[in-house]
Amino acid sequence: MSNxxxxxxxxxxxxxxxxxxxRWEESGKIRSTRTEGGHRRFDVSQLLGNKSDASLTVVYARVSSIxxxxxxxxxxMVLEAYCAKQGWSFELIKDLGSGMNYKKKGLIRLIKLICTYQVERLVLSHKDRLLRFGSELxxxxxxxxxxEVVIINRSEDSTFEEDLAQDVLEIITVFSARLYGSRSYKNKALVKELREVADKIF
Structure with a gap:
C-alpha cells in the first residue's frame, strides 16, 4: 500500500x-517526490517525523444510546485501569451511537490516527465496541x-446465538428509531418487547 x-x-x-x-517544501524542511503529471507527493512517515514507530495507545469505548x-x-474506567496496570500512557476515545453507524466522530478520529501510523496499539473491552458489523475491516x-489490537474480554466472547440476537436487536432498534423517533414511547416499547422475545428464543 502506498504511503x-x-x-x-x-x-x-x-x-x-x-x-x-x-513553503516548507521549498525551504527544504520537508521533501516530496513528483508524479509523472508533476504533482507533489509526500511520505507520511517523514511528515510525522518517523512516527510510524509511535507509542500512542488508544482506548476506544462505545455504547449505543444515551x-x-x-x-x-x-x-x-475498565480500559483506563487496564492500561495503567500495563504502564501504558493512552488517549481515550468515547463514542455514543449505534454499532451500525460508521460516521461516529470518535470512530472517524480513530481510523485517521491508525491510517497515519500514529497508533501502536488499540485497546477494546469487547470486539463489538467498534462496530456490530465491519469490525474486521x-x-x-x-x-x-x-x-496491535488488544481485546480485554476476549475470553468472555458471546456465543453465536447471543451475537445473532444482539445483531437482530441492533438492526430493529435502528430502523424503529428512524420510523418512530429514537426517544418516542412507541419505539422504546417496541424495543423492550423485542428484547423480551429475543431472551426467550436465545
Missing part, C-alpha cells in the same frame, strides 16, 4: 495550510498500519 499523499492531505495531517506545506451513559463511563487496517 504517499498529496498536498491537501499533508496539510490536513499536520494541521497547517497548503501554502505552508509548499440511556447507557453510565455503562460508557464504566467501560472507560478496522482490524485489517490495524494490521496494515502496524497497530
Amino acid at each position: 504517499l499523499i498529496g498536498v491537501k492531505e499533508a496539510a490536513e495531517l499536520l494541521g497547517v495550510s497548503t501554502k505552508t506545506i509548499r 440511556d447507557q451513559k453510565k455503562d460508557l463511563e464504566r467501560q472507560a 478496522i482490524f485489517m487496517l490495524c494490521e496494515i498500519y502496524g497497530t
